[in-house]
Amino acid sequence: MPEGDVVHRTAKRLDQALAGRVLTRTDLRWPSLATVDLRGRRVLEVVSAGKHLLTRIEGTDDAAPVTLHSHLKMEGSWHIHRTGEPWGARGRRREEHGVRAVLENHEWTAVGHLLAMLDLVPTAEECTLVGHLGPDLLGADWDPAMAERNLRSRPERPIGDALLDQTLLAGVGTFYMAEALFVRGVWPWTPVGDVPDLPGLLDVLHKMLKLNAERVPQTTTGDTRPGRSQWVHGRSGRPCRRCGTRILVEPIGTAPRDRVAFYCPRCQPRTGTADRTGTAGMGSARVRRR
Ligand SMILES: [Zn+2]
Known part of the structure; x- marks a missing residue:
């Protein structure tokens, strides 16, 4: 799933192609938006908020500025093509049926594939879409103290x-x-309350996302060579890069929203009285147990 850094980079690319230019064609293949036509309106900017993408479009004499909101979830992506050139020109031809949104200006065409969410709201009401988000690690107003307070609330x-x-x-x-x-x-x-240095952890997260928002390929180890770019994620059953112990993966969170956590049982020893509560009976084919 694309995380904050990928969404941030996508917003930057979309912004470069769309901001300041007038839309010459819009095609929103989404049931509630099928009749929307934003031709003739200028895109003001494209920004990310957490994992959400916000394309802000100017108002007209009789319409308020609007924001097109999209979310990539598991499979979504935005691609940019030169207007008039075939979308599949750079390599493998993408399936036309996966297209959910087309935003075109004289120079560039942005095509959204398999987007998980697409909404159009007055820009003044953006908070109805993203107002529930905590501080954005990649936002200009990243607020680690508030993030820490939020985490400590439970x-x-x-x-x-x-x-x-x-x-x-x-x-x-x-x-x-x-x-x-x-x-x-x-x-x-x-438990959050037992993490020895929460500000230090937030600092590491912030640095990791920030570095990767600026650079491709993604790496957390500092090594960009294939197969060496991450410590534990996606490496279950393989030796830890630090101590050689087998990396494990187990469900984390509460069903139906449980996800998985990869970890090294030696470098990340179990501490305190904590137990993996709430994870029983949530096996998944992807999950290997000890
Ligand atoms: Zn280890």
Whole structure:
């Protein structure tokens, strides 16, 4: 799933192609938006908020400024093509039936594939879409103190689960959760209140996302070579890069929203009285148990 850094980069690319230019064609293939036509209106900017993408479009004499909101979830993506050139020109032709949105100006065409959400709201009401988000790790107004307060509001909650809660802080998915907890040596089921240095953990997360928002390919180890770019995520059953112990993966969180946490049982020792409560009976084919 794309995390905050990927969404941030996508917003930047869309902004470069669309901002300041007048839309010459819009095609929103979404039941509630099928009749929307934004031709003739200028795109003001494209920004990310956590894992949400917001395309802000100017108003007209008789219509308020609007925001097109999209979310990539598991499979969504935005691609940019030169207007008039075939969308599949750069390699493999993408399936036309996966197209959910087309925003075109004289120079560039932005095509949204398999988007998980598409909404159009007056810009003044954006908060109805993203107002529930906690401080954005990649936002200009990133507020680590507020993120820490939000996390501490439920001190008994497993830290790995709390970090994925976008209402507490926005931008972290299972990848950065696992990688940052490994770097800090924190067992993912440690209660928030028992994490030794919460500001330090938030600092690592912030640095990881920030670095990767500016650069491709994504890496948390500093090594961009294939197969060496991450510590634990996606590496279950393989040896820990630090100690050689087999990496494990187990469900974390409460069904039906449970996700998985990869970790090294030696570098991230279980601490305190914590237990993996709430994870029983939620096996998944992807999950390997000890
Ligand atoms: Zn280890």
